[in-house]
Amino acid sequence: MAITAAMVKELRESTGAGMMDAKKALTENDGDMEAAQDWLRTKGLAKAAKKSGRVAAEGLVGVAVKDGKGVAVEVNSETDFVAKNEEFQKMVASIADAALTVDTTEQLADATVDGKPVSEVLTDAIAKIGENMTLRRMVKVEAPLVVSYVHNAAAPNMGKIGVLVGLEGCNEEIGRQIAMHVAATSPASLGQDDLDPALVEREKQVLTDQARESGKPDNIIQGMIAGRMKKFFEEVTLLGQKFVINPDVTVEQAAKDAGAKIVGFARVAVGEGIEKKQEDFASEVAKTLSGS
Structure with missing residues (x-):
């Protein structure tokens, strides 16, 4: 029996199994939906699928x-x-x-x-x-x-x-x-040219707003912004950062001194970047006891 995408989708929705597991279950059971569900349960795959919504951080x-x-x-x-x-x-x-x-x-x-x-x-x-x-x-x-x-x-x-x-x-x-x-x-x-343009623009805007609050003339403000952006690039790019082992040189220079290029x-x-759910201990124990 031909296994269709719709059949795979139906089995996935009813069991929570992965796409490849659902397809294999249907193939092994000649398209029989109930038999495929039982097959997944037997293999422990349906049980595993129930856990797929839990945060893994x-x-x-x-x-x-x-x-x-x-x-x-x-x-x-x-x-x-x-x-x-x-x-x-x-x-x-x-x-x-x-x-x-x-x-x-x-x-x-x-x-x-x-x-x-x-x-x-x-x-x-x-x-x-x-x-x-x-x-x-x-x-x-x-x-x-x-x-x-x-x-x-x-x-x-x-x-x-x-x-x-x-x-x-x-x-x-x-x-x-x-x-x-x-x-x-x-x-x-790695370097200044590799930075996300949106990140650079956002930082420049913040620094511009800060500089303007000083009330200084525009030509002075532009110099302030340029200097602060230079410091920003030194802080966030690997090549521009001060080497933690020897802060007297940049990482780029340390590599160069060792005969290498990054x-x-x-x-x-x-x-x-994963948002972790915060739950109290009593809630965790209750979940464990209920087997969910």
């Missing part, structure tokens, strides 16, 4: 580097307890390795780990561990030399913050120092 960032390619992958869980789970950590490591072969998060979801798509690996883990988990994002840096750093490491190559730095010039030591700098300062971009970087922090 904890988890780990896994990094992997090979042959001039570096990736950082964020896999979220609901609690930090799961992030400390050895099985979860092994899964994150395998997903990070798989990310070396693809370019986008969508492609990574379809990439295989031990013969299974990453999306199915996650679904299986949800059913087994009992928490919602999501593959949130991946970033890639390519350069002659890519150095990685993990802050608050929970296991080798994974932790709460993952950093990649791409260099021209084979100096791994300065690369690691710069990666640690990135973890600490979270620069907005060509790219990425910083991924767990839960960054």
